Amino acid sequence: MTTTPPGSSVTAVAPGADVGTLGSGAAIRLVAGRELSTRLRSKAFVWTTVALVAGVVLGGLAIHFFGGNRAAPASQVAIVSSAGDVADPLVATGKAVGVTIEPRTVADRAAGEALLRSDAVDAVIVSTSPDLEVVVKQSLDDHGQAVLGALAQQLALRSAITDLGGDPAAVAAQVSSAAPVATALEPAKKQDAGQIVAGYITGILLFLTLMTAGQLVAQGVVEEKSSRVVELLLATVRPWQLMAGKVAGIGLVGLIQMVCVVGAGVVMSLSLGLLDGSALDVGATAVWALVWFVVGFTMFALVIAGLSALVSRQEDVGSVIAPIMGLLVIPYIVGISIAPWDPTNPLVVWLSFVPFCSALVMPMRIALGSAETWEALVALAISVALIPALVWLAGRVYSGAVLHQGGRLPLREALRPHRTD
Template sequence: MNVHMGSWSAINLVASREVSVRLKSKAYRISTLVLLILIVGFTVVMKLISGSTSTTTIGYVGPAKALAVSWQAGAKAIGKDLTLTEVPDDAAGRKQVGDGALDALLTVKDGASSSGSPQDSFQVVVKQDADPTLRNTLNEVIKRYALDQQILSLGGDPVRIESEVATAAVDVVPLEKPHEYDPQQLALGIIAGILIYLSLMLNGQAVAQGVVEEKTSRVVELLLSAIRPWQLMAGKVLGIGAVGLLQMALVGVVGVVAGRLTGVLTISISAAAGTVIWLIVWYLLGFLMYSIVFAALGALVSRQEDVGGVVTPALMFVIVGYVIGISVLPSDPGSPLVEVLSLIPMFAPTLMPMRLGIGGVPVWEAVLSVALVMALIPALIWLSGRIYRNAVLRSGARVRLRDALRAA
């Protein structure tokens, strides 16, 4: 005769065992360490990238000064830093270019007249090749110089005309104020989605693998003599989920601290903390939703080699959401496609935290997304519990999903 203990006591017993086993697991410790190294390493790399500014040194001879100054201003407008250095003559400038002291020399062509066209008057001397962006910038400066020369020849004032042209613009009146996306918040949102994706892939599949391991070793038969199938499934999900939550919280906090200490993360603490909190919330919702499904699917097979095949259909929703998020959001943070998919429970655990980290998500969308997932979880618990109960004690060949649902 089976003697079953209280529901919470049984769940707590299984969960405690899972937490103890996972925390002592070398694989868990290594994966946590790797994630921490990656997040800190990413922060350091971003610091080095942001701290390294490439400066291009341009030499010029006296008559080309005005054009060189215009080139410097045009380059600055596109984020390029030009340092100007006057050289005594063309020969000295060419020598400095050859020695590597100058990246380029802006000079006047031999025999050029002041009335000649710009392309016939100036030239750029480089050692091998010129930066395409800077070359295009200089071409625009030359075009403007040519236009100024034509205006002067017709008796006009180039300064006044350029001022009129520069201020000419259409007046755009938005009905709603557009959301301005902070690049750092965009990066935090993407990182949050990546962490949740990795956690669901690692910890979610660990639930299915744990079910198969107990089923193969016949331990499940001993456990089910004392507790009910749904209690065993719930305890396993909660235990592995708690360990995964600890991992995510640790990575999130270390990432924010590293970002603040290195100066890479300059957004407010409240904004960064909000992203970490949403990361934890959506990890919990996503893990609970998917892990109970993985537990049921794991009960259908009796060999570890078959786990991947049986959980792949469910994992595809996680993968698709992740791929869409990292491929669409960086170029289009307000994508309508991502907005719609982030409200669908299967895609929400990866897409919604990305959007929330970026910002600009209406409150009703965030609430609706959470509510839909929470509404789906009880139905998944009932369905998965039925599959798990009817399949976990059946060893040998893979149990068909239809048979697990119909079994008494």
Template sequence: MTSAAAVRLVAQRELVLRLRTKWFLIGTLVIIAVMAGYVLLQMSVFGDEDRSRIGFAGQATGLSERVATASAELDIDVDTTTVTDVAAAKAQLSDGALDAVVTGTAAEMRVLVKDGLNPRLRAVLTGLSRQEVLTAKLAEAGVPDPARVMAEANAAQVTVTAIEPNGTEDGQRLAIGAIMAFLLFMSINAYGTLVAQGVVEEKASRVVEILLATIRPWQLLLGKIIGIGLVGLIQLVAIAAAGIALALAADVLTLSGVAVGTLVWGVVWYLLGFFLYAALFAGSGALVSRQEDAQSVLTPVTMVLVVGFLAGFNVMIADADGTAARVLSLVPLLSPILMPGRIAAGDVAAWESALAIGLTLAAIALVTYLGGRIYQNAVLHTGSRMKLAAALRG
């Protein structure tokens, strides 16, 4: 069997085995379901709060279309309906079926509410009423075409020039970056730990002895890392893609291009980060022969990941383009977490991305060599925990 075939066989076994487990399917579906439930809850709660239901009675009935048009121009959601019985309309106000009932003429408009009126809707109704009064006064003053004068007045616009044109997008960009950084951290940590647990399981059951009778240690290690890494990648892409789709559907996200670009960079950095940490997790797992002892050897690797994530994440949130964030995002152990977030924020130069990738690839080569050496020397060791120095010496 060739080396490539051996690695592919192990990777395929790990991929199929992990994808078929209940925890993977249920866990992925639960996460997506929770996200969907949260988005639907936000849409139902805040959507209903933002939408005003207005009833028009008597002479005010003719104003419904003008109110709807003026509200739409200001991005105010309104539902208009005709009310024939004001007494019944008051009951609808009391039980929340209506938010306001408009009566009277445009010049003498009266509004019934339960306890208060949306300030933005009040501004729309007040504006229409003032327009009606002004038009009438212009006609009384002998202005030949009051409607034309009002049209010209309404066409007046205030020109706003932003000195930072993308300032309103910064919040979304930072949120996208922060979410991707968190997903990468969780995925690398979870599936890196899974690699270590798999190594310990094979040692404890002596399965590794059978496997190493036909393939080499590095082939087994590489196949395991590739297989489990693909499982993590599939879950990451599924969750991230579902999150983007839900956010777009709920109009929470408007920067679809940034989100998709962040997902692509997230895939790149997940692969780099997973290969970087997986070798460390695998080497650490090979030092022990029982699951009970695994936590003690995995803690140092996990702590590096956790502390690095917390420190880097807070720095990125504070200032994604600050000196601290730029320096930390070039550190190989932190780059897979921070660099995608900074890219989403739009603060990364091309040379920074290239340098971070180059440094991370160099770190992967070094860590893979050390982790592979530890794994090769310790994987057949049974009994008490093997010392790190002894595993490195061989």
């Protein structure tokens, strides 16, 4: 009977399974199933997933209740009944300068001033003839100056037109419709706040999940080596089958976590209307994020599993997987620092097609709406085409190094043909 050290999370073979007669697919499924069940029951997985989902939910609620995209409160202006005909021009003038005006009629000046003292209104229009007379509590702000100044000019123009025998309404309509025709030589693309936020969240989430899942693979490989359990396992399964099962099992754990977090984000954004008015295609962004997690994790995990087999102690893991982790950090930094504000930057576009880097940068470009469908498919095809070579290379290194104990095994030595291949 095979036993493992207490508290160990190493892969184990189910009791009574006759793995010696199993094919490659069955052996991989057996290892992956055990890895999956062990990781899903771990407190670390449960609490990490809960924390990520809670972070998404709380972030959505914070944006909904405290977001800065709410419309500015309307300005309340009281108008004495004798000057009531100025209400429509006042609202139109405010709209022209980007200020919402809500007029209310009062019987006389005293009633308007009473409202002004109680802060119920921001200003009181007392008279429009011969001049526009306005009462304020202390002073007009810049928006008030702009609106009332433009209104005073309109009233003066209307008076002059009337004195000349013209139709003030017709002239006002013609003036309000007049606008300059501007031609931009290099028009700037309007930034969509929803797409920018989605780009950030996509990049951060993929970075965290890929980094965490990759470290789980490395720790699992070294843990099996240091406990010598791997020697028992290799009596029944081939090294590459053990490696493939471990990668598949941990990958499924990471995918389940991603689905939970991405699903929470989609539900929150749709239920709270956080993306109303945004050009973000939340469904396509979520699907592509999951697809790129699967592809990215497969690539990173294969290389990490192979490299981790070169050492036998947990403290040595960081030194062998540092180069591959750098392929996560570099595109992540470029992605969150450049892509949201300049998604067509040549560096961003180029990295979105480079294997390993594309797993982080291309999903961000998709969220930002700067990547065409054919670009995403081409980048995906390039990465997928590289996976068979990574399977062969990682399997070769893993097979040659997994039984080695002691110091770090040189990569060249691990690549030599071995009997366990």
